[in-house]
Amino acid sequence: MEKLKFFSNGEYRESQTTVYYELHNPSTGEVTGMAPRCTEAEVKEAVEAAKAAYPSWSATPVAKRTQILYRVRELLMEHMEELTMLVARENGKTWSEAEGDVLKAKEGTELATQAPSLMMGDSLMDASSGFDTVQYREPMGVFAGIVPVNFPAMIPFGWMTPVCLACGNTMVLKAASLTPMTALRIAGLYKEAGLPDGVLNVVTCSREETKVLLEHPDIKGITFVGSTAVGKYIYETAAGNGKRVQALCQAKNHALIMKDVPLERTVAGVINSAFGCAGQRCMALSCCVVEEDIADAFVEELIRQAKEIKIGPAWEKTSKLGPITYEAHYKEILADIEKGIKEGASLVLDGRDCVVKGYENGYFIGPTVFDHVSEDMSIGREEIFGPVLCVKRVKNFEEGLSLMNGNPYANGSVIFTQSGYYAREFVRHTDGGMVGVNVGIPVPIGFVPFAGHKNSFFGDLHCLGKDAYRFFTESKCVTTRWFDEEEKKNKEVSTWDGTI
Structure with missing residues (x-):
């Protein structure tokens, strides 16, 4: 029986854990493999790998980052049948539903390839007389994604990873421990597409080890999909540790x-x-x-x-x-x-x-x-x-x-x-x-935010659409003043210089 590895710093690694999750084919009930409950040390190592990869990745021009994501999109299409079968076998979706799951990962990747336009800030010449102001959108660091069992392709690789990486951040994904095969396989496709080592890392673990991600000082934000009870806990815990959070939760x-x-x-x-x-x-x-x-x-x-x-x-x-x-x-x-x-x-x-x-x-x-x-x-x-x-x-x-x-x-x-x-x-x-x-499933296309309300969402910025780009970046405003010859002679500056 296959014991799955986890993906860290650009390679599949054998876990040192003694605890494994049984994976089942829900159509037959048969055991199909074992997923590791990664140790706390292994989760921390994945964070360290993402942290080490961040300076170089964030300094890579956004156009070059998106070129890798264009290649990821091509690989998703090339491996469509393989990935569809993986989703069907581990999750139980029918063939057309499983194929749609993978196509939604492709859709999220296409959204990410628009980063050169959607990361653009704003500018205004003469915001105040002689003062020009420019707003930039910049990456933040390492993000963590916490994934449910029900969409093994769409949620981790449509909603979370693509825009996060396109914006220049790095990622540690906590894949669903009972349906991790698709996520681990797609991580390999990112590697094949040319993604540098450490930019994307995938672990499987319990809530106990996941708490590392909620409290780790090097994690800047958490994106979560799951139940309301867990989502509220993640929101409160991660936000209490100074992190940005989006928690997409259950519904009725x-x-x-x-x-x-x-x-x-x-x-x-x-x-x-x-x-x-x-x-x-x-x-x-x-x-x-x-x-x-x-x-x-x-x-x-x-x-x-x-x-x-x-x-x-x-x-x-x-x-x-x-x-x-x-x-x-x-x-x-x-x-x-x-x-x-x-x-x-x-x-x-x-x-x-x-x-x-x-x-x-x-x-x-x-x-x-x-x-x-x-x-x-x-x-x-x-x-x-x-x-x-x-x-x-x-x-x-x-x-x-x-x-x-x-x-x-x-x-x-x-x-x-x-x-x-x-x-x-x-x-x-x-x-x-x-x-x-007259639409039974009112899910908008991925270029519009997935926008739940009330106890179905905790946070300020939803996933997908322009909200995703705001969530995975922070703004920096730069005000510039250049002196003419007369102003160079001034010896007094107003308290409200350039602000009114």
């Missing part, structure tokens, strides 16, 4: 379904959002708030379409719903479904007894739908992070919007309607950071 995304919708097409959008990636994404639609007039018809159509979803192993290209990523979470979802039943919700579609022939040991849960879910039920308030959809019934638009805004999470919110008035009112008044109008 709702869609408001108005009675004027085209029913079949709307349900198809809901199905895609709720059950795609087996519901394991922070933009998954977990609740539908449906006008009472069409609620029965909506639920009936929802069940009909959900039953048609083909469930199968991740790498089979005909599969439309793959397994849950790891066994412990699989059991958590089953427990959440049981909790919903005990709380009194109507289980109208039960996916717990899902068995895929030939893959009986896989972590499969079929589409699951609860009807008549209320706000006093935990399944209606908290994220399940699986293929489970809750239906809440309301009298009208106003009641639905109020219900949605009462939730403490606000990653995304959606309305399905043919009314321009209600669509506009929804966009204006929803708390959601990413809003969809």
Whole structure:
């Protein structure tokens, strides 16, 4: 059985740890390898490697840095099938979903290649009489990225690494310990593209060793994706140690379904959002708030379409719903479904007894739908992070919007309607950071920030878009004054010289 290495200072290294994480193929349940719980010393060595690489890398002209990232993009495309299979085997995404995961890494890399333009500052001649001011954007040093299990390519190598490196920083990635294979492989592609040693480092470890990154004086910032409880802890701990932080956290995304919708097409959008990636994404639609007039018809159509979803192993290209990523979470979802039943919700579609022939040991849960879910039920308030959809019934638009805004999470919110008035009112008044109008997964393209609100995000600057460039740089303002012959003779200078 393969024991994975970690990637530090430009090479794959054997860990000195005695503790390893078992890696599983979620479609079969089989053990596929072992990932090291890197020691605290090894994590610190990765930080030291990144620190040592920073002076030279930050002094490399931005155009030359982006040339390496252009080559990374080419390598991602050249290895698309290999990387897609890695994501499918370690995470459980279906083939098309896994391919999309890698394509999103490519998209983030393309954003990073625009660094020569997006790192530009501003300037103003005669900001005050005779005084010129220029603002530059400069790299900061070593950043750490802390990665979840659910997107092995997109999050570390679409959201975190490319812009960080393009801006002239160096990076230590804490890959997800249960799905690290894709991240470690892509690190090798960065090396092949010509990235200098130490600029990118990838470790796998526990929360205990990860704390080194939150407290280490040479780490300038932390970018994190994961649960709200952990994200809040990381935000408080790292910020308390003087670091810049962006923490993208969990959600409980709702869609408001108005009675004027085209029913079949709307349900198809809901199905895609709720059950795609087996519901394991922070933009998954977990609740539908449906006008009472069409609620029965909506639920009936929802069940009909959900039953048609083909469930199968991740790498089979005909599969439309793959397994849950790891066994412990699989059991958590089953427990959440049981909790919903005990709380009194109507289980109208039960996916717990899902068995895929030939893959009986896989972590499969079929589409699951609860009807008549209320706000006093935990399944209606908290994220399940699986293929489970809750239906809440309301009298009208106003009641639905109020219900949605009462939730403490606000990653995304959606309305399905043919009314321009209600669509506009929804966009204006929803708390959601990413809003969809007849779009079930309102994730903007990578050139726009991924902007969660409320308990779905802690920090000031979101990932992707122009926010990413602001997060990974700090501004420096330079004011210049050149004396003419008369001014050279002046012997007195005003307290407010050049400022008013």
